Amino acid sequence: MSEQIRHVLTLQCPEGMGIVNAVTGFLVKHERTIVELKQFDDVSAGRLFLRVEFSGEAEENLLAELREEFTAIAAKFEMDWQLRERGQKTRVLIMVSKYDHCLNDLLFRSRTGELPIEIVAVASNHEDSRDLVQWHGIEYHHIPISKETKPQAEAKLLELISQTGAELVVLARYMQVLSDHLATELTGKTINIHHSFLPSFKGAKPYHQAWERGVKTVGATAHYVNSELDEGPIIAQQVVEVDHTFGPSELIAAGRDSECRALSNAVRWHCEGRVFLYGNRTVILR
Template sequence: MSEQVRHVLTLQCPEGMGIVHAVTGFLVEHQRTIVELKQYDDMAAGRLFLRVEFAGDAEPDLMSSLREAFTDVAEKYQMDWQLRERGEKTKVLIMVSKFDHCLNDLLFRMHTGDLPIEVVGVVSNHPDHRSLVEWYGIDFHHIPVTKETKPEAEAQLLEVIDATGAELVVLARYMQVLSDHLATELTGKTINIHHSFLPSFKGAKPYHQAWERGVKTVGATAHYVNSELDEGPIIAQQVVEVDHTYGPKELTAAGRDSECKALSDAVRWHCEGRVFLYGNRTVVLR
């Protein structure tokens, strides 16, 4: 048998007749076998979201020939589309402050192959995690931030992103608010973990806010970053049950696992091409 290769095609476009037929017909024409196909028709918005994974024989210049051939289909249906090899690792830059549980989790999942990512660097406004990061053979960038030095620090961050070729920035409990300029610059390619079940308890000390309200569940939300604090499109959420005996310290401890799970899910789905941005919402085909 010839070597088999897999690709993932993702697209969104205005709703209409014959779109899925056109995509599957294209794959048949190019002798590709569909491994997984998921779609969502947002009838209210008149929008189709589709992700299809397919397999077939390896051929010279296969990716470029598929892309060129699919252009006519994409133009006909006004598709916003992307084609990539399945399993292709996304270059990720992680940003972190003092709490290291999400950083640890992402590095471990990368190391074991659980996440399709290549961590190309870690940026922190504190030096605490240098030894951990360098143990994995990853470059650690200490960029201190104060109110006065924030513009220079963010300029330095953009230089790191450019130098590493990072395709995704992950704020793994990075406890600095990004400027509107930087948030806009990184729109659609930055995921943040917020330690509450948004839209509840935005901003600082959400576990303390939750304790003051006597909540019976706490959670975590992974979302894309935009210029509004903790308002970006939500990708993944996790919750854990608590009760009246939990103080802020116990709530914080209870929430750590949910933070790690929500963030790793969001990173995985983004890197596998399962997340579609549409306005201030996401569609996640999983």
């Protein structure tokens, strides 16, 4: 049998007649077999979201040819689109402070191949996780930060992102508020894990806020970063039941697994092309 290769096409555009037909007809023309097709028609917004995974015989320069020919279809329907080879690993830079449970989870899932990512570096404002990261054979960058040195530290972070070619930045319990400048620079390509079920309990010590309110569930929210603190578009959330016997420390312990799961789901869906940004909302096709 000839070698087979898979690709993923993702797009969003204004609703209209013939869009799906144009996409599937394009794939038939190129003798591609549809493996998975997911779509969502947002009637209120008048917008179509589509993800299609397809396979076919591997050919030289295939991806470039597909992209070139699809450009005309995309222009006709005003599509915001991306076409890439399935399984291509996303280059990820992780930022962390002292709490390393989410970092450790991502390192493990990357190492075992569960996540389609290549962790190109880890940056931290503390030294606590250096041994863990270097044991995985990954570069560790200590970038201390204070109120006085924040502009210089953030400039170093941007330089590191550029040097490593990181396509996605993951804030795995990075306990620093990003400046408006840095947040704007990273909009749409940075995922943060917030240790609370947003939009409740924003900012510092959300588990203590939850305890004071006597909540019966705690959870975690993975969201894209924007210039508003903990206001970015939500990608994934996880919850766990608790009761009146849980103090703040027990709530923190109960929430750790939720944080890891919500963050790893968000990273996976983003890297698989299943997350579509539209305004301050996301559409997840999975």
